[in-house]
Amino acid sequence: MESRGDAAASARDFLAAERTFLAWIRTGLAFMALGFVLARFGFFLQEFSSMRPNQPAISPGYSLWFGTLLILVGVLVSILSLLRYLRLLAMIRSGSGQFSNPSTLAVVVAIFLAVLGLAMSYYVISTRHVPANGTPNSGEVFMPAPANSTLGIVRIESQHSVADTVSKLEGMLRAKNVKIFTIVDHSGEAERAGLKMPNTKLLIFGNPKAGTPLMVAAPSSALDLPLKILVAEDTRGKVWVSYNSPTYLQERHHLPEDLLPNIGVIAALAGEASK
Numbered sequence: 681m682e683s684r685g686d687a688a689a690s691a692r693d694f695l696a697a698e699r700t701f702l703a704w705i706r707t708g709l710a711f712m713a714l715g716f717v718l719a720r721f722g723f724f725l726q727e728f729s730s731m732r733p734n735q736p737a738i739s740p741g742y743s744l745w746f747g748t749l750l751i752l753v754g755v756l757v758s759i760l761s762l763l764r765y766l767r768l769l770a771m772i773r774s775g776s777g778q779f780s781n782p783s784t785l786a787v788v789v790a791i792f793l794a795v796l797g798l799a800m801s802y803y804v805i806s807t808r809h810v811p812a813n814g815t816p817n818s819g820e821v822f823m824p825a826p827a828n829s830t831l832g833i834v835r836i837e838s839q840h841s842v843a844d845t846v847s848k849l850e851g852m853l854r855a856k857n858v859k860i861f862t863i864v865d866h867s868g869e870a871e872r873a874g875l876k877m878p879n880t881k882l883l884i885f886g887n888p889k890a891g892t893p894l895m896v897a898a899p900s901s902a903l904d905l906p907l908k909i910l911v912a913e914d915t916r917g918k919v920w921v922s923y924n925s926p927t928y929l930q931e932r933h934h935l936p937e938d939l940l941p942n943i944g945v946i947a948a949l950a951g952e953a954s955k
Contacts, residue, residue, distance in 0.1 A: 697768045704761030711754030719747025753792065832928030834947070838911070838919040838954040842879040845911045845919060848953045853885050856945075860885045861906055880912040890942040898933040907946050909953075921950045 838845045864882040886906030895902045910922040926943045
């Protein structure tokens, strides 16, 4: 009967050790999941801030480092818990009674979490936030960029060369009786100055009947009028058609909603020319 009791006790010990091992594995997975969320949270704040007016750019900051550290700790906890589980199995098989000692792994993890928690608390408290309605001290007002653009610039990859894309634009503008004020050959001027740059041309065009009401309603819009489309080749040989987003121009100059169609044609022109 005594041997049966020893066998039953041994089975319970093995199962208890296995449950402890699985608990440590879950702890490691929790560390890695929390680290991933924390690392990505900084990028989420960065994207969110870019959509807010009058807000300076936010970098991921220390959240990326804290998150990466937690992921690495999760991996380390998983490895150490495996080694601890194997050591416990060896102790159980040998009949060792040294199970009253505190778990070194648990103590180290607890100390690490306490230190990390203090560091993160200090980082959160020391981070200063700019009010949503605040403006930079320089007096400049930064307008938000549309979601599909960078700083209000929309870029579309063209399926044609720079020359062919410009030729298509010229044909469409003439067909619509839109005046082409000039075509600035930036790369040509650079070549004449003894410099090199990828093929780059800027079309400046407009219609006084459409542009004048905009400048009357918002005189500052004359800074961006007449409308412009940039056709440029990058270093990889791809051709891009770029223009200021009408939504961005509306927000930049506080243009009336009913006058937005006067500049909205630029999107259709750029899209058609790039096909």
